[in-house]
Amino acid sequence: MSAAEATLDEIIVIALAEAFRGDGEILCNPIGTVPMCAGRLARSTFEPDMVYTDGIAALSAETLPVGVPGAEAIPETYMPYRSLFDVVWSGRRHVVMGASQMDMYGNQNFAAIGDDYSKPKAQLLGMRGAPGNLINNKTSYWIPNHSARVFVPKVDVVSGPGYDRMRELGPVASRFHNIVRVVTKLAALDFETDDNRMRLRSVHPGVTVDEVVENTGFELVIPDDVPESRLPTDEELAVLRNEIDPNDARKAEFR
């Protein structure tokens, strides 16, 4: 198995796993199959001290495979929802969520579509944990559909606040706010700019910068040199394919 044969889904898992680099001993809490692959890969390789939920009510000591129902966890801590909320407030957590809309400052919407909140055109998830997540702990996003309908000038509802909203609130309220990474099927993005506008961090192999620009509904910060998203190492690829996702559950989002 060699890194040269890595497929797009695997390169994306790596791009998202990189969001956890440097996190140390915190709760890694990605939601969704591709993010779970990324979190577990990071834990199995370069961030071994992270803790990880079993998806029910415990933290599991071992890295469980995704998409293998009934995989037995060795619990290391009891973690019902009430304790999970406490960890959110504590800040020792990095969550990965999705978004139906996002703007240039990272304001996220997965609550509802439409201008009239009393009668939305499409009711989505609601606020869920987004307001508390963003203002208390690290957040990254997996937003597979990179299009101008998703990356919009203005989101209909702000469920997870972005950097402009945080700036208005001032340094005290925003001190724990940190959107680490946004990964799509085209690119990896971040907010590491002077004014925290979204920046193109890397394009996945085979994707051009122009393609990303055309599919983004606002002006991105584009550095002079945009690197390609890195390939997995041989070790990472073996761990991903053999241990973390032996049934290729991650590929369902790419069909």
Next chain:
Amino acid sequence: MPNKLMNEDDVVAQLSDGMTIGIGGWGSRRKPMSLVRAILRSDLKDLTIVSYGGPDVGLLAKSGKVRKLAYGFVSLDSIPLEPHFRQARQAGGIEVLELDEGAFQLALLAAAHRVPFYPCRAGLGSDMLVNNPELRTITSPYDDGETLVAIPAMNLDVALIHMNRADAAGNGQFLGPDIYFDDLFAMAAEKCFMSCEKVIPTADFLNEGSVHTIKIPRIFVNGVVEAPRGAHFTECPPDYNRDEAFQAEYAATAKDPEAWEAFKTRYLDAPSHEAYLAEVDAR
């Protein structure tokens, strides 16, 4: 110890129009569905429903019982978006209070502790405050002077919860992985009615689970309903899993008025929990 045994219709007889009713469980997990169906069969209206929402919210909204909904989310878990709830929202006409799901816990806790609010950061910068203008912020009275959101107490007239086991006096036991916030629902309410899979003698609780699982104290419970499979079609581990096939059938009726009518007639109009289970088993 008192004997609080009653049936679903006795519970409904204690409810009235316009009440604020909290419903325990989480999404499509351990919901007091036999009590929810008893409300559907009644003439009750204009209810405010407070819930980590699942099919309880979908069914009550679809059936025109709801004036206002307070929730952090509404989901069927294996079906992420609750289709009947979505329809009700998209039709307009239902007032909502949509909170961050962690802030929602603080609203219940404030009611349980009889304080007007608990402070938190969740909501600052998001549209949770924009869309719910009744939510206020507060400045810390200490030297830090930090501005926080004051999450108002979610005072309930009635809470409805479902436990795995209970005794006749109203002590309740959960045997699954998570009690969710059912104990807070019970404490946040003037009255709490608890259904359970099985009523057992108090002395038998420790045969079922450790002392940590006897989590609902009878001082917060006004009535106990024995309802085997009372959470169907939501999950109630370790007694049973979610009935995914039935849930899928329920979800599909959102797109088809005729299918909804048939579903309602066959299952929801069944005059008792036992009659409902007979229809479920005859599928």
